Amino acid sequence: MKDYFDLVIIGGGILGTSISYFLSFLNKSKKIGVIEQENNVAHHTSGRNTGKVHAPYLYNPEKKKLFANAAFHGYEMWKEYSKQQNVPFKEDGVIEVALDEKGIKVLEKYLKWGKQNGLQEKDIELIEKAELKKIEPEIKCEAALYAHRDGSTDYSTLTNAIMRDSKKNGINFLFNNKTNEIKKNKDKWEITINGNHKIYADFLINAAGGQAIDIAHNIGIAKNLTDVHFRGEYWKTPKKYHNLTKTSVYSVPEFPEYPFLDPHWIVRVDGSCEIGPNAVPVFSPYGYNTTENIKQFIPKILEMINSGARKIIFDKDFQELAFSEIQSSMSKSVMVERVKKFLPKINSKEITEKGTAGIRSSVIDENGKFVPDVILLEEDTSFHILNYNSPGATGALPFSVHVINQLHQKGLFENDDINLQCGPWKFNEIVEKLEK
Secondary structure, three states, rough: OOEEEEEEEEEOOHHHHHHHHHHHHOOOOOOOOEOOOOOOOOOHHHHHHOEEEOOOOOOOOOOOOHHHHHHHHHHHHHHHHHHOOOOOOEEOOEEEEOOOOOHHHHHHHHHHHHHHHOOOOOOOOEEEEEHHHHHOOOOOOEEEEEEEEOOOOHHHHHHHHHHHHHOOOOOOOOOOOOOEEEEEEEOOOEEEOOOOOEEEEEEEEEHHHHHHHHHHHHOOOOOOOEEEEEOOEEEEOOOHHOOOOOOOEEEEEOOOOOOOOOEEEOOOOOOEEEEEOOEEEEEOOOOOOOOHHHHHHHHHHHHHHHHHHHHHOHHHHHHHHHHHHHEEEHOHHHHHHHHHHHOOOOOHHOEEEEEOOOEEEEEEOOOEEEEOOOOEEEOOOOEEEEOOOOOOOHHHHHHHHHHHHHHHHOOOOOOOOOOOOOOEHHHHHHHHHHHO
């Protein structure tokens, strides 16, 4: 049967494609397919980011342990794979700045978290403003955290390289195929794509990113969870600003309990610079424009009202934050002014070109709280990866190994040899590093 698969992965983002990559080495006897609604991999969030390979200092080692661990090991893996594929990888570091005493306390906490997450003394340091002035004279702050083990690359190019390697090893990529319905037909999954075409699979991995919650709901699980979407927008700076700093600059977020990141100064791998992102509430994981948001407005609002997210909608603090982010979308100067606090030389009148917007989908539980970490849910013959957010791209390779190993331990791949070489790495050696 050409439409039968042993295993189907829904989602051709950086995570779904990375999972297919390792499975292509471990499961050559199985027929594996990746369903992607767009015409290529990394079309949405995976290709609409800043390309940062994050040092794991922002992540609470208790609440985001898995993400932090994956990010730590992902750095070296992307560095190695980039070299193999001749993709640019710049070890340029990042600077997180504090503008007041409260912010300095946060940096001290980040330093502690970074070391708990594996960073060494040489990888991360807290420096005073006088010392920073010698390194980055244009930055204005009270103190800074310099993460040297932080880099820049191009995740879209890397995901395409992973796809090519996967296809060489027999993985089938089914592009331009939107998943409409998933249901059990006897002992197999019946997946309806593009309205009426059906394919069948013994096992399903849901790595659909912004649509992962919808896929889970479609087969009757994770009903206690819902998601909300935020569009992160950027402004490109003119070339005269490209040498303003040597590295990207982040500021301590004012409201860390919400997924609103204060805009950063981004230095991309190609040397160009951007300001962003904000976090504008939208009504679709593809809500880049007004038309899509109007179409999804009523269904999304009804979904939120009938879930734990209703507590967020009526929360006064959240409403004020949302309004502030909408203002930053409507007014370029509002967004630029936030960055001027630590880079005063920037002139908003000289910034005229918008960058690429991306959308982050965050999961809210039945109590109306944002879920801080990734959610892994297992059903008899399906596995669901929900709330896979930043530093998702950084940790995608080792996280994929974690998912496959978890399924292996449950018996799904019990006849496969996990000691095999998978490109530059041995699968079991990655597992051992993640378990330390």
